[in-house]
Amino acid sequence: MIKQHPEPLLWMLFSAGGVMSGMLMPALLFLFGVAFPLGWLTPPTYEHVRALLANPLIAVTLFGLVFLSLFHWAHRFRHTLYDGLQIKHLEEVIATLCYGGAIVGSAVAAYLLWQAR
Amino acid sequence: MPEMPLYTDYHPRWLRRRVSTYWWLGKRSYFAFVLREGSCMFVAWFVVYLLMLMRAVLQGEARYQQFLALSSRPWMLALNIVSFLFLVYHAVTFFDAAPRALVVHVGKTRVPGSFIGAGHYAAWLAVSAFMFWLVLGA
């Protein structure tokens, strides 16, 4: 029996987050961060965006994107600090801040999406 | 650590070299690795940006337009262009890595890694096209 520690679960979340963010983020950032500001494409009307956010399937997808992406960031950033900067004595503090941050961000997304329904 | 040898007259002092904090600058592949890991910061930034957009939309039309105006500010635009490049780097490195972990068998035959990789890229294209359609048209 394997010892019970959270690494396998955290790695699964990291992997799922990597796939989700890889699939969804480039196109979304291209639209809202590059194309619309540069005037290459016309931004959607307020009503359209509001309706998109109210859609339950879209809301669930967006929540999944935020939750998994933040856990992807948390896992990777924690390892980078550990390996890159060799800050081993702060191991537990870093883990708490990273995964804690991911939970907080996900809670904010859940709250906003709930308000938008 | 088990079996640490005692330093006696007859046991030589082993040389142990510490890895430099800047180990990742020493080789091109190490640097590419750290860039890949660093792309996660831009993943987190996009989440923040997305939450900002969602909050603006919730607060009404005026705030939404303010958000769009903010996104056109030079520093924000520059940040987002850099972020976009890093997000693409993240996607490419992740989808290229997927076949190394995902070994799939259909019956007794192994699905070639190139199929797994191609599947990810095809899905990426399809999902992106769908999102363009959702946001711009629908």
Place this chain on the structure above:
Amino acid sequence: MRDHIKLQVARYLPEKQSEPSFDEHEVPCPKDWVVLDGLNYIKDRIDGTLSYRWSCRMGICGSCGMTVNGEPKLTCATFLADYAPGPLRIEPLRNFPVIRDLIVDIGDFMRKLVAVKPFIVRRYEKPLSEGEFLQTPQELDEYKQFSMCINCMLCYAACPIYGLDPKFIGPAAIALAQRYNLDNRDEGSAQRMEVLSEHAGVWGCTFVGECTKVCPKHVDPAGAIQRYKLTAAIDSMKAFFMPRGA
């Protein structure tokens, strides 16, 4: 003109020095000479006190791994003519303690290798009278790549994670564990999982991928590790949700 090459060879004599130094020697480099030939030339004709490991000189024993111009290489497989006129820097393999000159202590790897049980593990041994195990070419292909490992430890020298945290079990140990896990004659996956699923087991790896790059036998330890992470994670989920069914 290019028939000689300058070699800068690391020396470390613990009775005399506390820091390593470099000796410089010109050695001939006919086109079929490898770095190991250069070292043997130095030891035979110039300085007999130089110490280093080697054996088969044909890339199968795994003894002659050293750092050549900053890269972990088998000195029996690295041609001098490619670097002439030099200087070519030869140092001991990275990430291992140096005992003397170009010799490193490999005890850590040896202990880790034993810990992953690199042999066929079966619940009940099949008696000889029942004959040999039959394995199809497809079944062999499942693990064959990982069986090519010659324990040269170039992957440990290349792995920054191992350099930063010597508790990490390392690429070759995991690849060899996979060689047996994926062998359909073996029934020991569960036993290996204990040591592999520790924090310093597979979960220490962040897929830098350098191990696969330097492997002289194309074992792809990085691939073995990522594949094992997925296997172990799925098993972990199964154990969590179906504790009795696992």
